[in-house]
Amino acid sequence: MRFFILVFSYTLWLFAVPSPYEMGKKLYFSKGCNGCHGINAGGTNLYPPLAYRRKAFLEYKLKRLRSKQGDTQLAQMMIPFAMALNDTQIDQLTTFLSEFHEQSKKKYAPDDSNTGDGSS
Secondary structure: HHHHHHHHHHHHHHHHHOHHHHHHHHHHHHHOOOHHHOOOOOOOOOOOOOOOOOOOHHHHHHHHHHOOOOHHHHHHHOOHHHHOOOHHHHHHHHHHHHHHOOOOOOOOOOOOOOOOOOOO
């Protein structure tokens, strides 16, 4: 009986602990990364895409920014955000970005029809 209780408790714990990917996803949105880098981490006009980048590269960049070393003016804007992250959070965030597998709920489909109301 003890064995079953132990196995049941372990199983509950295993499923209750979020993965580093899920923790990184939560961190991405709670820290406001999506405001500049986009909901799908694909970047915007000014800010680079982060999804699918190599984990080691992202860690290197974040740790460099955390130590107040930015190469460009845009990179220097990231310094306060990076300084608020500890090593565990950087690991979780980079896991989320490097293993990105989210899908947008809405896909953009251009209207290729040549019909319209005749207005310019």
